[in-house]
Amino acid sequence: MTEQSVAWAELHDRIEREVGVILFTVLAFTRGGSRMERIYSSHPVEYPVGGWKDVATEVSPEWIAISRDSASTFLAATPADLRSIFADSALIESLGVGSILNVPLQRADGTNWGTVNMCGAEGTYTPERVALAERLIDELAPPAPSTTDSEGASS
Template sequence: MNAAPPLNPALAAVQAIVQAYAAADPAAAFQAIDAYAHASLAHTLCTINRYDAGAERVVRLYSSNPEAYPPGGSKDKAGTAWGRHVLQERRVFVGEGEDAIRAFFDDHGAIRELGLRSVINVPVEYGGACLGTVNFLMPRAAVSDADVQTARLAGLLALPALQALSQPQ
């Protein structure tokens, strides 16, 4: 009997996403979404945040680097240009180069220390409301249109988990 050839990383990640949703396991879904996007983006850091619109705050649910960016960490985004752009207007934010990261992120020093020079932040929305964000940070200074589209798809893949986590328990 011949063994099946190994799946490429993106297909293996899609299979893991399907299994995580079948098991109603948002944490496993987030990890698999990170792996799916990594096959194309080669990012160094992925975080997924829930958005609390009432408090204008994001709360980290997932991090590919929990030592530097632990789950449970939060950031106030009230009155920020980034908050308006991503959370209120629900538009993808692309920051390329250290100057862009310094201009939009209070934790730019920590980002620089990790060697990260570009970012794609994707709002995850449903019914006109932002539920959270999926964020990818890369060591390269620029991103392509294909990178942005991959990140947007990752945001869509995170929608069921963010919806489940936003439901009252």
């Protein structure tokens, strides 16, 4: 297991214990930000490391504007919200997920290189839990991978 994998697993464990999560993944923006590649997953069968999503076709422009292009945390609080954002919402919901919290991962210059994605039951991500998740990610997330493409994420 790599040092980064260990760090993500430790963050996952803390989020699971202190915030609550069913599915926990980390996505890195690659290919100039046109693709999101999975670098950590709590569910490697359904969401394997190395899997990817095409930004143009598999997520809504609203999610991209928040999660890739700003420093804002994204919350889809209900199953209906999930369906309007993610092309794979049926698979997400089949795991018992009813809400998603996505926290951007930033480089020192303030640009985003990826997101930490926490999926829980509907109602899991209260304002207090969102703040706790953001704090834990800020404290425990490893830095951007050293091997980078034009967007600063893993190649």
